[in-house]
Amino acid sequence: MPAWDHPRGTGAARILVELGVDRGLTTSECLIGSGLSRGELNDPDTQVEAGQELTIARNILHRLGDLPGLGADAGHRYTYGALGIWGYAILSSRTVRDMIALGVRYAELSFAFIKPVIEPGTDRITVIFDDAEIPEDVRAFFVERELAKIATLMPVVVGARHGVKIETSFTGRRASALRQRLGAVPLTTGARRHAIVVDTAILDAPLPQSDPVVASALEQQCTQLLALRRQRRGTSGRVRSLILAELDTSPTIESVATHLHVDERTLRRRLVSEGTTFRELIDEIRATLAEELLTIDGITLGDIAGRLGYHDAASFSRAYRRWTGRTPRHSDLARAAPVRR
Numbered sequence: 001m002p003a004w005d006h007p008r009g010t011g012a013a014r015i016l017v018e019l020g021v022d023r024g025l026t027t028s029e030c031l032i033g034s035g036l037s038r039g040e041l042n043d044p045d046t047q048v049e050a051g052q053e054l055t056i057a058r059n060i061l062h063r064l065g066d067l068p069g070l071g072a073d074a075g076h077r078y079t080y081g082a083l084g085i086w087g088y089a090i091l092s093s094r095t096v097r098d099m100i101a102l103g104v105r106y107a108e109l110s111f112a113f114i115k116p117v118i119e120p121g122t123d124r125i126t127v128i129f130d131d132a133e134i135p136e137d138v139r140a141f142f143v144e145r146e147l148a149k150i151a152t153l154m155p156v157v158v159g160a161r162h163g164v165k166i167e168t169s170f171t172g173r174r175a176s177a178l179r180q181r182l183g184a185v186p187l188t189t190g191a192r193r194h195a196i197v198v199d200t201a202i203l204d205a206p207l208p209q210s211d212p213v214v215a216s217a218l219e220q221q222c223t224q225l226l227a228l229r230r231q232r233r234g235t236s237g238r239v240r241s242l243i244l245a246e247l248d249t250s251p252t253i254e255s256v257a258t259h260l261h262v263d264e265r266t267l268r269r270r271l272v273s274e275g276t277t278f279r280e281l282i283d284e285i286r287a288t289l290a291e292e293l294l295t296i297d298g299i300t301l302g303d304i305a306g307r308l309g310y311h312d313a314a315s316f317s318r319a320y321r322r323w324t325g326r327t328p329r330h331s332d333l334a335r336a337a338p339v340r341r
Contacts, residue, residue, distance in 0.1 A: 002133040002259060003107075003115030005241055007047045007229045011082040012111035013056055014041050019074050020060045030059050032296070033244075033289035033307075047229060049237060050113070051244025057138050062307075069177030071141035075148025076181060080156065085225055086110055087153075089218035094210045096158055097203040100127060102215075106222045108229075113142040114194070125203060129194040135245055140170070143194055144178060150196055151185040157207055163199035167191040235260075235270040236281060243282050247289075250309035253278040287323045290316070294328055301328060 013036065020030040027038050034055040040046045064070065080087035086109035093099035104116045104127065115130040131143050147166055154164060165186040170178060175189035242256050256278070257267040271277055286308045293304045305316035320328045 002050075002242075002245075003130070004050045004113040004133065005238060005245075005259070006108040007049055007233055007237070007241075008053070008109070008111050009084055010041050010043070010046050010048055011084065013048050013053050015074055015077045015082065016053065016056045016060060017041065018077065019070070020056075020063070023060075023064055025060065025063055029063060029296075030056055032059050032292045033285075034059075035288065047233075049241035049244070051241035053111070054113075054135065054138060054245045057141055061138065061141060066137075066141065068174040069144070069181060071144025072148035072178050072181040074141075075145040075150075076152050078149045078152055080153060083110060083153075085218055085221045089215060089222055090153075091157060091207075091209050092211045092215035092218055093157070093207055094212055094215065095204050095206060096198060097125075098215075099157060099207065100125065100198065100203075102219065102222075103127075106219075106226065108226055109222060112146055113138075114146050119195075121200075123200055125198050125200060127196045127198075129196070131194060137248075140174060143168075143170075144174070147178060147194060148181055151182040154196075155183075155185070157209070158202070158205075163202040165197050167193065167195045167197060169193060234274055235267070236274045236276050239267075239271065239278065239281055240285065243285055247285065247309050248307060251282070283319075283323060286319065290320055290323075290328070304328075 013034075017027055017030045021027060031037070031041075032055075034052045036046075036048065036052055036056075061070075080091055083090070086103075086106050089106070090099055090103055093102055100118065103110070104118055107116050113131075113134045115133060117128040117130055119126040119128055129143060129146055131139055134142055147168060151166060158164060165188065166182065167188045168175065168178065169189075169191055171190045175187075179187050179189070238260060239256055242259055243251050246255070253264055253267060257264045260267065262270075268278065271281070289308060290304060293299060293307060301313035301316060305311070305313045308316060308319075310316040310319065317327055320326070
């Protein structure tokens with residue numbers, strides 16, 4: 001299962017939408033195909049699947065382009081409040097060492113798409129940001145976001161002390177854009193990996209806002225929140241997230257089963273027990289996204305086909321007719337906002 005395949009709160013999705021709106025997009029353009037509404041983003045009880053957040057990021061990149069520094073701009077918008085219980089638990093940690101351990105242990109609550117891995121050393125501890133499982137089209141964006149988020153939030157906890165730096169494999173314009181947004185945190189570019197490096201000399205230094213009693217209580221809440229989110233999810237929720245994440249590559253039930261570390265027969269059985277099938281889920285996602293994309297003036301049928309994982313416009317048109325009984329050119333939505341080839 002990909003490290004990023006976990007449900008999350010609405011904080012990260014809201015920040016992405018705010019980023020898009022500040023760059024001239026509408027909320028609707030940011031949310032197309034995500035299955036989320038403006039109202040749901042403001043509801044603290046809404047649970048967001050990773051695939052939905054990926055869809056929002058893709059909408060923004062599709063409109064604005066994969067601009068160096070765009071992901072870092074998203075990371076700069078984070079506050080500890082936006083991170084909820086996980087953020088407050090970080091703030092209450094006793095030492096830098098405790099903060100790192102708790103942050104990695106409950107990384108699912110941080111909205112991260114990277115996989116954090118702790119690599120101990122004699123004179124430093126390194127938290128590697130493994131990005132291998134992030135879809136390639138949004139990989140640089142989300143790595144930028146995580147690095148900038150850490151650079152924005154970590155000084156709030158550890159203060160102005162030295163001993164923390166960031167390493168990245170980025171070079172060229174992306175490295176320059178990231179450096180401009182990291183403030184006083186030292187950055188090494190062209191490295192073999194993305195990582196946060198902390199000198200062992202500061203690992204056991206007490207943190208200014210530490211409170212062992214509060215930290216213990218908040219960690220218990222982190223454990224309970226993780227269990228609750230996983231309990232609510234079900235197999236169909238995980239499959240929807242993976243389909244959304246890889247929709248443009250035409251995901252198959254075999255590939256999704258591999259991601260979930262189950263055999264195909266088991267996956268089919270679990271979906272049937274939840275009242276659905278893989279074909280129904282992928283058709284539902286594609287049909288919903290198609291209707292929304294058809295409202296955008298200027299987008300071509302070929303563009304829509306590519307977004308939905310079809311080889312060409314003809315394949316998409318046949319599928320659309322199967323779903324609706326109409327051709328996309330003659331749908332009510334298409335008449336309201338004509339689609340140009």
